[in-house]
Amino acid sequence: MASKTITEAELDQIHAFAVQLGKDAGNLLMEAARSRFSNNNATHDEKHTAQEFTEKDSAVDIVTQTDEDVEAFIKNAINTRYPSHHFIGEETYAKSSQPTRPYLVAPTTPTWVVDPLDGTVNYTHLFPMFCVSIAFLIDGAPVIGVIYAPMLGQLFTACKGRGAWLNETQQLPLVRQPMPRNAPGGCVFSCEWGKDRKDRPDGNLYRKVESFVNMAAEVGGRGGKGGMVHGVRSLGSATLDLAYTAMGSFDIWWEGGCWEWDVAAGVAVLQEAGGLITSANPPEEWATAEIPEAKLGSRLYLAIRPAGPSEGETAREGQERTVKEVWRRVRALDYTRPGA
């Protein structure tokens, strides 16, 4: 299972190290968040002067600093413990001048893929849906995932062959049910508006919205594409979207534009829980196509929750049926790698 250079016992050690690292990093995020809480007891009587209040602009600066500090903390811990491993972090990468943003420079080297803060907008606004995301990859495949959302007190962990867990005690998914017979009916559909909001005819914003409306509209509506999903949710964190899909809370997550640090740990947790991950973009012959596993780095993802079998259908068959019902309703998105 692990590559020949890493034994199962070593993998257990790396896992334990990653879990502790995730907890420590998440606690740093929470400390920095808490330091921004007002301690004043003012009600809305406006007795206070403008100087007592921080503007959002400076909140953004504080958050950027925290993001960089926490990445440095994680990178330093990994370099100290595993100096031979490769490290890819969001902040390090964002500052890189490499125009092609090459992913996984040496995929055969054991690699850490880290987002010190996923859900940055949420964190800036102190909405609890933010987390640290740490993945460990062997031969380019995420085999360990640690996601910690400190303001929610939720820790998601997985190591290949050892199961996926919530707070180290509750195995994921919480319930293993068959996919609904009328999927995407009965499904909670998770999706994100993202940052690409250009008002361009048939741009990504419009393709997304058309897809959202198809999934949401009543059955029979939208020229037969209406999916009447049970609910539409947008949390603002790709990592937590994947974590809640692994938990079974979300049945379907569909998104484009993510970078690998947004999803690597979530993919590890999802796959270990029994979820399926493939491409957001429907292949040409979607109805008959094989369901390919999503390539990390593709920026286009469709995740289906862990399922149980039903009479006459295996879990995987139910998931694949759901993938096709999503592909039937969504538009292909246009996200490429800069310079690629």
Add this chain to the structure above:
Amino acid sequence: MASKTITEAELDQIHAFAVQLGKDAGNLLMEAARSRFSNNNATHDEKHTAQEFTEKDSAVDIVTQTDEDVEAFIKNAINTRYPSHHFIGEETYAKSSQPTRPYLVAPTTPTWVVDPLDGTVNYTHLFPMFCVSIAFLIDGAPVIGVIYAPMLGQLFTACKGRGAWLNETQQLPLVRQPMPRNAPGGCVFSCEWGKDRKDRPDGNLYRKVESFVNMAAEVGGRGGKGGMVHGVRSLGSATLDLAYTAMGSFDIWWEGGCWEWDVAAGVAVLQEAGGLITSANPPEEWATAEIPEAKLGSRLYLAIRPAGPSEGETAREGQERTVKEVWRRVRALDYTRPGA
């Protein structure tokens, strides 16, 4: 502040009673949720037979039963302690045959407005964004609000004149900042797709989507209506949308179709934290209109988070400016009371 029949000391007692009731009811919700967790250690090897897995259909039945049981528990506790108070609960009301669904039969009687389970779809799918919502009204105005989301470990409480609190120790909002100068830019916009998904030209689904896209699209887009909000969020719980607006995490919440038990406790928490609540539907002369306070029962709500003043603008002025920037971009929704 309290009506002449209820003293401040009595209000404190009612508040303490409501908080304990919210905790107890939330714990009942959590117990019932936990009883649905799988205890098997299966990974995705599909060794298990279909009989071991529950279908979503029966999950819905279990949830309905829990909803009714928790409402009965709350109603019984209130009737025992305060037999002269009026009680309005979602479940009781849903079963009522009164075609006009008259709200507040005797508004001068102290009244409890209760949703035993808000975020029912989330609860069914074991997504943590569900809560119990308990409001106490004097003369038709919510003066106490208790919201408890047990799977998040988040308790929001407020009593008129005593402030709004997270987990009884952290005053809300977490930070009191001025509204962004370019609002709705810089704002987190919370909205819901709801259950009304008819594929009808210019129906509520299309009016909502048009409004969402206006708020989301780049500045200058959508014929000048593009708001380029910082993020768009959909949680699937009106009560928690209001709680997070009171917390300051969401800057704007815009929604139609809610019933009073969906919002009464949230309105109490929001207002006590210093937030503003008005109508989702823009008045005809929206640019110059007075900002009316939302009427409980109107089914149309626009909430703005608690704000701080900036140089040259009071907190209220910043909130009102934001209301108008939302009204500029949203369509009026069509929600009436059945039989009204």
